[in-house]
Amino acid sequence: MPVGQDAKRPRTRIQQRNRDLILGAALEVFSTHGFRGATLDQIATEAGLSKPNLLYYFPSKEAIHNELLSGLMDTWLDPMRALKSSGEPIGELLAYVDRKLEMSRLYPRESRLFANEIVQGAPRILEALKGDLKELVDEKVAVIRDWTKQGKIADVHPYHLIFSIWSLTQHYADFDVQVRAVLGDEEPYDAAPAYLREIFLKILTP
Amino acid sequence: MPVGQDAKRPRTRIQQRNRDLILGAALEVFSTHGFRGATLDQIATEAGLSKPNLLYYFPSKEAIHNELLSGLMDTWLDPMRALKSSGEPIGELLAYVDRKLEMSRLYPRESRLFANEIVQGAPRILEALKGDLKELVDEKVAVIRDWTKQGKIADVHPYHLIFSIWSLTQHYADFDVQVRAVLGDEEPYDAAPAYLREIFLKILTP
DNA sequence: CCTTCCTTTGACCGACTGGTCAAATACTGG
DNA sequence: CCAGTATTTGACCAGTCGGTCAAAGGAAGG
Structure with a gap:
C-alpha cells in the first residue's frame, strides 16, 4: 500500500488516477466473471x-x-433513500422505479457485480444486507404501509412490492444479453421505462 | 469417457449412478461459483x-x-411451452406465472446456474438464446398479441410482459439470500405466490 | 480358475493462481 | 542539482488449476 496513506483517501494525483484505473478495471472483470472467476x-x-x-x-x-x-452499496441505495414520505405516494413510487431503472441503464456493470455477489450467496456482504439494507427497507416499508392505510395506494404487500421494483429494474442490466437476444434487432429495446411505469401504475392504483 | 458409450446414454447402472452424482455435484458447485470460479x-x-x-x-x-x-434449457422452457393459445387468456398467463414460480422454488440451483451464465454474458449459450428461446418467445408473443387484439387482456407490451414474468419469478431463487436478509425472521417468506398472482391480475385485466 | 472388460486411482504435468521482494526508476521539495 | 520519497517492475514462490497416463482393482461370464 502507498506509504502516505492510512487505508483511506489517496494523496497524490498519481495515486488517485491509478486507484481509479484499478477499480474501473476490477469492476469490469469482477462483474463479468464473479470474484473467484476473476x-x-x-x-x-x-x-x-x-x-x-x-x-x-x-x-x-x-x-x-x-x-x-x-x-457500491452506498450509491446503490440512493434512489431508495430519496423516496420521501411527504410526497404524493404514487408519484413518489413511480419516480423511484424511474431512478432505479436509470441506475441500471447507466451502471450495468455495478448491477452485475452486485448480482454476481448475491447469486453466489453474498458471502462478502451478507451482514450489510441484514444490517443497513434491511434497516432502510424497513423504514420505507413503514411509509408504504402508512400510504396504504390512508388509501392513497393499493393494498399490496410492501416488501414484495419493493422486491418487484428491484427485480424488474435490475433485470434489464443483469440479463441484458438475454433481453437483447430475445428482442432481436427489430423489436425496440427502449420500451422498458414506459412499460414499467404503466404496470406499476396499475399495481399501485387503489 | 466410458468405452461402451457413444457420447450419449449411459449403459450400465454404475455409469448412470456416477454420471448423476457428478452432474448433481457440478450443479451445486457451478451454481454457487460460476463456471470459472468452480x-x-x-x-x-x-x-x-x-x-x-x-x-x-x-x-x-x-x-x-x-x-x-x-x-436445463429444455426443462426450463417447459412452463412456457405449456402456455396454450386455446385456454382462457388471463387464466393461462397466471398459470404460467405459477408454474414458473414453482420451478424457482423447486429448482433454485438450476435457476442460479442459468443466472450465473446470463449475468456473465452467456458466452456458452448465446446461440441457444438467439435460436430456440427467441423462437419460442416469438411464438407466444404472437398468441399474446392476439389476445390483446381480441380485448381479452390489457394492451401491454408482450415481450416486456414476458420479461416481467421471468424477472419476478426467478428473483426469488436467484436473489434468495437478499430476500431472506431483508425479510428477516418475522416477515412471512411465502407471500410471493399470492402477491404475484395479484399484481399480474392487475396488469393483465383490460 | 482365468480372461476380459469396466472402473478407479496415485503420481505427475505444464500453465496459471495470488502474492512477495529487492532493485530499479520517476518524482518532489529544497 | 541533489537527496529522499513515491512508484514501478522482473524475477520469483508455493499452491492450485485442468488434464493425462500407466497401472491397479473389480465384476462377470465361461
Whole structure:
C-alpha cells in the first residue's frame, strides 16, 4: 500500500488516477466473471498496469473487491433513500422505479457485480444486507404501509412490492444479453421505462 | 469417457449412478461459483469421487457444464411451452406465472446456474438464446398479441410482459439470500405466490 | 480358475493462481 | 542539482488449476 496513506483517501494525483484505473478495471472483470472467476492478471492487463503495481495500491484481490462493494452499496441505495414520505405516494413510487431503472441503464456493470455477489450467496456482504439494507427497507416499508392505510395506494404487500421494483429494474442490466437476444434487432429495446411505469401504475392504483 | 458409450446414454447402472452424482455435484458447485470460479476438485469432492474418475465420465470441465446447461434449457422452457393459445387468456398467463414460480422454488440451483451464465454474458449459450428461446418467445408473443387484439387482456407490451414474468419469478431463487436478509425472521417468506398472482391480475385485466 | 472388460486411482504435468521482494526508476521539495 | 520519497517492475514462490497416463482393482461370464 502507498506509504502516505492510512487505508483511506489517496494523496497524490498519481495515486488517485491509478486507484481509479484499478477499480474501473476490477469492476469490469469482477462483474463479468464473479470474484473467484476473476484474476489479478486480467485486472492488471485491463488497467494497463503490472500485477505487482496493482498490489502496491491494494493489499489483496479481496481488498479490491471489498472496496468496490462497499462503495457500491452506498450509491446503490440512493434512489431508495430519496423516496420521501411527504410526497404524493404514487408519484413518489413511480419516480423511484424511474431512478432505479436509470441506475441500471447507466451502471450495468455495478448491477452485475452486485448480482454476481448475491447469486453466489453474498458471502462478502451478507451482514450489510441484514444490517443497513434491511434497516432502510424497513423504514420505507413503514411509509408504504402508512400510504396504504390512508388509501392513497393499493393494498399490496410492501416488501414484495419493493422486491418487484428491484427485480424488474435490475433485470434489464443483469440479463441484458438475454433481453437483447430475445428482442432481436427489430423489436425496440427502449420500451422498458414506459412499460414499467404503466404496470406499476396499475399495481399501485387503489 | 466410458468405452461402451457413444457420447450419449449411459449403459450400465454404475455409469448412470456416477454420471448423476457428478452432474448433481457440478450443479451445486457451478451454481454457487460460476463456471470459472468452480473447480474440478470441488466437484469431485462433492460427488465423492476422485478427479481422474470424474474425467473418466466426462472429457472436460466444460463438457460437464455444457451437459448441465443443455439439459436445463429444455426443462426450463417447459412452463412456457405449456402456455396454450386455446385456454382462457388471463387464466393461462397466471398459470404460467405459477408454474414458473414453482420451478424457482423447486429448482433454485438450476435457476442460479442459468443466472450465473446470463449475468456473465452467456458466452456458452448465446446461440441457444438467439435460436430456440427467441423462437419460442416469438411464438407466444404472437398468441399474446392476439389476445390483446381480441380485448381479452390489457394492451401491454408482450415481450416486456414476458420479461416481467421471468424477472419476478426467478428473483426469488436467484436473489434468495437478499430476500431472506431483508425479510428477516418475522416477515412471512411465502407471500410471493399470492402477491404475484395479484399484481399480474392487475396488469393483465383490460 | 482365468480372461476380459469396466472402473478407479496415485503420481505427475505444464500453465496459471495470488502474492512477495529487492532493485530499479520517476518524482518532489529544497 | 541533489537527496529522499513515491512508484514501478522482473524475477520469483508455493499452491492450485485442468488434464493425462500407466497401472491397479473389480465384476462377470465361461
